[in-house]
Amino acid sequence: MTAPGQSAGNTARHVSKDTPGHTENDRKSPSELREVVTGVWQDVLRLDGLAPDANFFELGGHSLTASQVISRLRHALGAELPLAAFFDHPTIAEQADHLAALERTDAR
Numbered sequence: 001m002t003a004p005g006q007s008a009g010n011t012a013r014h015v016s017k018d019t020p021g022h023t024e025n026d027r028k029s030p031s032e033l034r035e036v037v038t039g040v041w042q043d044v045l046r047l048d049g050l051a052p053d054a055n056f057f058e059l060g061g062h063s064l065t066a067s068q069v070i071s072r073l074r075h076a077l078g079a080e081l082p083l084a085a086f087f088d089h090p091t092i093a094e095q096a097d098h099l100a101a102l103e104r105t106d107a108r
Helices: 030-045 063-077 084-088 092-107
Strands: none
Touching: 030 063, 030 092, 084 092
């Protein structure tokens, strides 16, 4: 069994407070995180109106587009999201919840 916020491969990373331009006060609410994740997915996948339960891979996402999403989320949120997170958390809602959990863990 894994700890909350970590996958079996121990690939979970944190949302860095130390990332330039990102401070602890930048912490987003779960709904704000969901909006950011949705916007990034829509831009990268070139799709509009994605539902929170939309599955990245069923929408045509693959490892290269996942890498683009990771890069954009890092830039937008200071989030260090591993590629494995797309397999562990393949929907917008799950990914946003995972990012929120990482922020809470990092705040401790």
